[in-house]
Amino acid sequence: xxxxxxxxxxxxxxxxxxxxxxxxxxxxxxxxxxxxxxxxxxxxxxxxxxxxxxxxxxxxxxxxxxxxxxxxxxxxxxxxxxxxxxxxxxxxxxxxxxxxxxxxxxxxxxxxxxxxxxxxxxxxxxxxxxxxxxxxxxxxxxxxxxxxxxxxxxxxxxxxxxxxxxxxxxxxxxxxxxxxxxxxxxxxxxxxxxxxxxxxxxxxxxxxxxxxxxxxxxxxxxxxxxxxxxxxxxxxxx
Amino acid sequence: xxxxxxxxxxxxxxxxxxxxxxxxxxxxxxxxxxxxxxxxxxxxxxxxxxxxxxxxxxxxxxxxxxxxxxxxxxxxxxxxxxxxxxxxxxxxxxxxxxxxxxxxxxxxxxxxxxxxxxxxxxxxxxxxxxxxxxxxxxxxxxxxxxxxxxxxxxxxxxxxxxxxxxxxxxxxxxxxxxxxxxxxxxxxxxxxxxxxxxxxxxxxxxxxxxxxxxxxxxxxxxxxxxxxxxxxxxxxxxxxxxxxxxxxxxxxxxxxxxxxxxxxxxxxxxxxxxxxxxxxxxxxxxxxxxxxxxxxxxxxxxxxxxxxxxxxxxxxxxxxxxxxxxxxxxxxxxxxxxxxxxxxxxxxxxxxxxxxxxxxxxxxx
Numbered sequence: 001x002x003x004x005x006x007x008x009x010x011x012x013x014x015x016x017x018x019x020x021x022x023x024x025x026x027x028x029x030x031x032x033x034x035x036x037x038x039x040x041x042x043x044x045x046x047x048x049x050x051x052x053x054x055x056x057x058x059x060x061x062x063x064x065x066x067x068x069x070x071x072x073x074x075x076x077x078x079x080x081x082x083x084x085x086x087x088x089x090x091x092x093x094x095x096x097x098x099x100x101x102x103x104x105x106x107x108x109x110x111x112x113x114x115x116x117x118x119x120x121x122x123x124x125x126x127x128x129x130x131x132x133x134x135x136x137x138x139x140x141x142x143x144x145x146x147x148x149x150x151x152x153x154x155x156x157x158x159x160x161x162x163x164x165x166x167x168x169x170x171x172x173x174x175x176x177x178x179x180x181x182x183x184x185x186x187x188x189x190x191x192x193x194x195x196x197x198x199x200x201x202x203x204x205x206x207x208x209x210x211x212x213x214x215x216x217x218x219x220x221x222x223x224x225x226x227x228x229x230x231x232x233x234x235x236x237x238x
Numbered sequence: 239x240x241x242x243x244x245x246x247x248x249x250x251x252x253x254x255x256x257x258x259x260x261x262x263x264x265x266x267x268x269x270x271x272x273x274x275x276x277x278x279x280x281x282x283x284x285x286x287x288x289x290x291x292x293x294x295x296x297x298x299x300x301x302x303x304x305x306x307x308x309x310x311x312x313x314x315x316x317x318x319x320x321x322x323x324x325x326x327x328x329x330x331x332x333x334x335x336x337x338x339x340x341x342x343x344x345x346x347x348x349x350x351x352x353x354x355x356x357x358x359x360x361x362x363x364x365x366x367x368x369x370x371x372x373x374x375x376x377x378x379x380x381x382x383x384x385x386x387x388x389x390x391x392x393x394x395x396x397x398x399x400x401x402x403x404x405x406x407x408x409x410x411x412x413x414x415x416x417x418x419x420x421x422x423x424x425x426x427x428x429x430x431x432x433x434x435x436x437x438x439x440x441x442x443x444x445x446x447x448x449x450x451x452x453x454x455x456x457x458x459x460x461x462x463x464x465x466x467x468x469x470x471x472x473x474x475x476x477x478x479x480x481x482x483x484x485x486x487x488x489x490x491x492x493x494x495x496x497x498x499x500x501x502x503x504x505x506x507x508x509x510x511x512x513x514x515x516x517x518x519x520x521x522x523x524x525x526x527x528x529x530x531x532x533x534x535x536x537x538x539x540x541x542x543x544x545x546x547x548x549x550x551x552x553x554x555x556x557x558x559x560x561x562x563x564x565x566x567x568x569x570x571x572x573x574x575x576x577x578x579x580x581x582x583x584x585x586x587x588x589x590x591x592x593x594x595x596x597x598x599x600x601x602x603x
Contacts, residue, residue, distance in 0.1 A: 052559055054555055054559075055551060055555060075558065075563075075564075076555055076558035076559050077558040077559075077561050077562055077563045077564070077566075077567075080558065080559055080560060080561040081561050085559075086559050088556065088559075091556055092550065092552040092553050092556050093553075094553045094556060094557065094571065094574075095553075095571070095574065095575065096571055096572075096573075096574025096575040096577055097557070097570055097571055097574040098574070101570060101574070102557075102560060105560065105561075105562065105570075106560060106561070129574070146560060150560060150561065
């Protein structure tokens with residue numbers, strides 16, 4: 001009997017009075033890596049943000065269970081404290097708050113903060129205000145840095161490689177892979193380009209189209225099919 | 239400070255600490271304390287620095303009379319003459335003080351009208367840090383503080399002045415200050431007012447008379463409900479190759495802030511920037527930013543930016559996703575906004591002021 005860290009049951013979510021996710025069922029096993037593919041606007045980011053509890057996404061029906069307990073009425077910070085960590089695709093600028101302050105909040109191990117910052121080339125950005133004048137790569141590295149320091153049991157990554165050059169993808173991919181292997185959290189990763197698959201060992205893949213989940217299977221195989229035939233093939237599959 | 243406990247009780251001494259005045263074990267090399275119109279401390283252990291009650295100084299050093307009111311004459315402005323007390327600080331030529339000079343003006347009695355005239359002279363090449371704490375005791379209902387300050391930074395002098403106001407919700411405060419800068423002089427003014435006050439209005443001015451002189455004004459303001467803070471900073475440029483920066487950060491938790499700034503170039507080759515940011519933490523409150531740039535010369539580089547807003551939901555939720563509660567997220571954003579890094583403080587002072595700001599901001603939320 002597999003142990004699940006996250007179970008999504010019959011979840012229907014709407015935003016701005018429009019249904020985005022329809023009757024979703026999805027389970028994430030402990031220490032597994034689930035890749036979520038899907039065309040733009042299919043609802044992938046909505047799913048991740050709903051799990052985190054970001055406002056604007058209303059659960060109309062269904063429930064989300066984290067380690068067996070419903071979290072749908074918990075505020076964001078309590079979900080984070082239970083062990084859910086998110087890497088945002090478009091993090092907001094936070095005026096006046098420096099990366100250093102967040103790092104010190106997330107971890108009391110100074111050495112660890114320093115070495116991770118060095119590995120991610122962030123040591124010179126410590127005094128910068130969060131996401132102000134960060135390049136695409138810097139933003140992603142800072143997101144990854146924060147979420148790793150948070151040591152979540154479930155990692156939600158929303159397009160970790162978008163807007164990042166290949167050099168940075170390889171840097172981030174290596175560190176992410178090490179973290180997944182060492183700390184063994186479960187992860188749910190949205191990817192468009194599939195580049196991240198070259199660095200980590202994904203367990204499962206699934207495709208989301210029009211707010212519903214299809215085609216759960218081997219991630220590399222799914223990605224190859226999408227690469228060759230586009231999401232049109234997935235649609236025909238439905 | 240020895241003997242002080244005979245003049246002030248414990249609660250009053252705590253008031254002084256709130257305004258950043260260290261009256262504990264640590265001896266300060268140069269310090270001054272005036273309670274209402276009584277001067278309790280005026281001492282210097284540094285032969286390079288003279289500190290005296292102003293009346294005494296004018297007698298002891300007849301030359302100082304020349305400076306008394308001079309800053310106002312330069313601007314052709316009138317000033318209030320019926321003052322009692324105030325300090326005279328004279329930093330001699332080439333003297334550098336590492337430890338800040340402490341001065342404190344204390345309101346002790348009810349309905350007292352404290353009116354002081356301060357005179358600060360930094361001679362050629364001197365470098366000095368001054369911290370002034372102005373505060374009111376628990377028993378000083380409905381008092382008024384009027385403070386006139388004249389600063390003279392002579393050739394190449396560096397004058398760093400930090401003023402911390404910590405009044406009562408029924409105190410009325412009107413400081414009036416002018417700094418005169420000679421060639422190559424630097425004047426840095428830090429103003430911090432985080433406690434409730436009925437009304438504080440001021441428009442300190444720096445006049446850059448000499449080439450290559452520089453001024454910088456920084457203000458950190460927190461206006462709680464019932465407080466009115468009308469805080470401006472003005473720089474008048476009367477020589478080329480001069481520069482200035484005015485930075486103001488104001489948080490309203492229900493009170494009113496008027497953040498003024500005026501850069502007036504009466505000379506070409508001036509570089510100046512004015513920045514004003516306001517943050518609302520309450521649906522009540524008023525923040526009014528009035529930045530002004532003025533000149534007849536084309537060859538100047540002057541700019542300003544002003545922004546007012548509240549903390550966005552996205553920012554709070556972003557920090558919440560890292561595990562910070564709404565209160566913690568708000569707190570860290572406000573502390574960041576009121577960042578003492580923007581002040582030009584010496585390290586030894588920075589920590590104390592950091593603590594002071596953190597504590598007050600926490601209480602204010």
